[in-house]
Amino acid sequence: MGNTNNHTTSRNCFTCQTRGQTEWCVLSDDELEMVNQGKSCREYLPGETIFHEGDPCGGVHCIEHGLVGIRKMNAGGDEILLRLSHPGDTMGYRSFLGGDAHNNSAEAMEPSVICSIDEATVRKLLSMNPSLGLRFLRHAAEDLNAAEEMALQSATLPVRARFAHLLLVLKDRYGQDGKNGEMTLELPLSRQDMAAMIGIRPESMSRTIRSFEESNVAHFSGRRVHVPNLSGLLDELEIPDGL
Amino acid sequence: MGNTNNHTTSRNCFTCQTRGQTEWCVLSDDELEMVNQGKSCREYLPGETIFHEGDPCGGVHCIEHGLVGIRKMNAGGDEILLRLSHPGDTMGYRSFLGGDAHNNSAEAMEPSVICSIDEATVRKLLSMNPSLGLRFLRHAAEDLNAAEEMALQSATLPVRARFAHLLLVLKDRYGQDGKNGEMTLELPLSRQDMAAMIGIRPESMSRTIRSFEESNVAHFSGRRVHVPNLSGLLDELEIPDGL
DNA sequence: GTCCCTGCTTGATTGCGGTCAAGGTGCTTT
DNA sequence: AAAGCACCTTGACCGCAATCAAGCAGGGAC
Known part of the structure; x- marks a missing residue:
């Protein structure tokens, strides 16, 4: 600039x-x-x-x-x-x-x-x-x-898990760790691009985001994401019931 | 042997x-x-x-x-x-x-x-x-x-189309062309392995096969597949409605 | 200001494919 | 022959995500 x-x-x-x-x-x-x-x-x-x-x-x-x-x-x-x-x-x-x-x-x-x-x-x-x-x-x-x-x-994971995984991958490059497992992301992606990354429709992305908000897994405002506790995100990866 | x-x-x-x-x-x-x-x-x-x-x-x-x-x-x-x-x-x-x-x-x-x-x-x-x-x-x-x-x-295609695509890919190595677009495959795969190749469950594979039988797209007996007309298989790839 | 356009959200509905459960078939073992 | 075991099929049911449709929010053009 x-x-x-x-x-x-x-x-x-x-x-x-x-x-x-x-x-x-x-x-x-x-x-x-x-x-x-x-x-x-x-x-x-x-x-x-x-x-x-x-x-x-x-x-x-x-x-x-x-x-x-x-x-x-x-x-x-x-x-x-x-x-x-x-x-x-x-x-x-x-x-x-x-x-x-x-x-x-x-x-x-x-x-x-x-x-x-x-x-x-x-x-x-x-x-x-x-x-x-x-x-x-x-x-x-x-x-x-x-x-x-x-x-x-x-092929194997539901949308929630795929999205959680995506956020964790993006964390490496765009994330900033805070204290107590807190984490903040400044994403370079629109919602529809995030949707395209995990192969879903924008509507489903929107619903998944809301669902993450409601269960306090992550909070979204614009392209900024705040994760209150990383372990919450990690839990999402293992949903497909107790093996 | x-x-x-x-x-x-x-x-x-x-x-x-x-x-x-x-x-x-x-x-x-x-x-x-x-x-x-x-x-x-x-x-x-x-x-x-x-x-x-x-x-x-x-x-x-x-x-x-x-x-x-x-x-x-x-x-x-x-x-x-x-x-x-x-x-x-x-x-x-x-x-x-x-x-x-x-x-x-x-x-x-x-x-x-x-x-x-x-x-x-x-x-x-x-x-x-x-x-x-x-x-x-x-x-x-x-x-x-x-x-x-x-x-x-x-991420984008329904099971029928993915399976049709799989058969077309396997054709290159395991297929034998007949006349008038006929084709025969001698597969090296069990049904559950075919299912695993397109990321679905064996039950869904079974149903997809039956569905192909019923619509005369392909006929299966054991690991042998007979396709009466290649164009029938090709049509399956383009299902996601007329763009 | 109004209009338009793109991106995002929300709701209602549907349908595909997963899940659960119960058989069937053919092969090997004993 | 009986038993066991894969592999496969079929049916009944359900849930997730796509689809369809509508509306909202922001930004740029004029």
Whole structure:
């Protein structure tokens, strides 16, 4: 805020704040310079689409700043929000590797700066520096974990439990612990996006929130969530009756 | 059948029939010889567990022969069948890379021969031959695709559509096309395993099957499925009313 | 100001799939 | 042959979440 705006400006990878946390941190200075040359950066406003499901995939996209939602929809038009991607995350590397079209879409959820690195450059880097591939592999492994966990949950747990789980996951990045198990969240998501994350309708999200209010599990005002006692949330995960 | 049985015999990677289709096909002869030394093989009977969720992960497992189901269960004891793994597939590479415990379990669904390759050998190979890592990366990418697809479906589609989709997926490997859109499947799965693949109860699977019979979408006898017309199956995918 | 639009909430109703309970079938064991 | 045991099917019932419909709250355009 209060800063000058850069549109389509060329950013510098060497001074990129997220560099230490990304897969690209394994690159040498020479290699990083290649990225610098081969990339193009752009700003996106909330709601703008970075790539669509089905688009040809001509490279990978690295988030310098902001927040991006990865969405996927089925033939009937129903959409779910698969995950959130943060500064330092690289998107689209998977379709890129398989040579496929994108199989999900990416949309800016906050004002974001995205650097796109073209295909030739990435291929060259992958062959030059094997560590880069291993870094991507580890990243893919984590995503796979999360996706399988999600599949399990939406198949077996009721909505209350799934929502409690979501809040606990979001806590890692957006939560702030208080004393005595208190916790406060400042979410980057609208209600309907939360609904899309656990695969339910906005109406059901609304009812679940009210239900959490009534049982004093969590209190919601706007995008701020207050959890009086973490153990209350944890209890929700184990509802499916005493095994 | 009618063959001699090998228990814990040492198999030879050079003559392994699946070699051409695996990630290991990128290895040189010297490297393959390392695998040969560093591995140990075992037979498993149907129902036997190869590794459990939570087990420490001391290497990777390669399927030489047979069929393996990858399962995952939640705290309440509900279990889903995430995917089937076939000869040539390597299992457990993901937990291996992250240094985590296994986060799902693997169980033989047919008599199977599994070769386990110890940690030190795999790490050495990964650093010697960068292509190996990229192969695993591509494999992970495919699994991720499937997992996200599954998450989307179980969140948005009714049981009939999910089951139809499952049959269509199984068609690729177990189906045989006839004339006029006819199709026959010889499934390797029990009904309850099919139920576990789409995250429903056996009773619901039973009812869905009957419903398919009644509407002449597919006919089931034991593990054999006959589909009189593929388009009937395809129609099921688009139920969620005309958008 | 009014209008419109999007996001959110609430209520009434429905129906899908889970649960519980009771058989049936085929295979192995003894 | 009888018993035991998976696996599967069927019926009756119920509850959760989707659906349909209406209304509210906030924000921007004009």
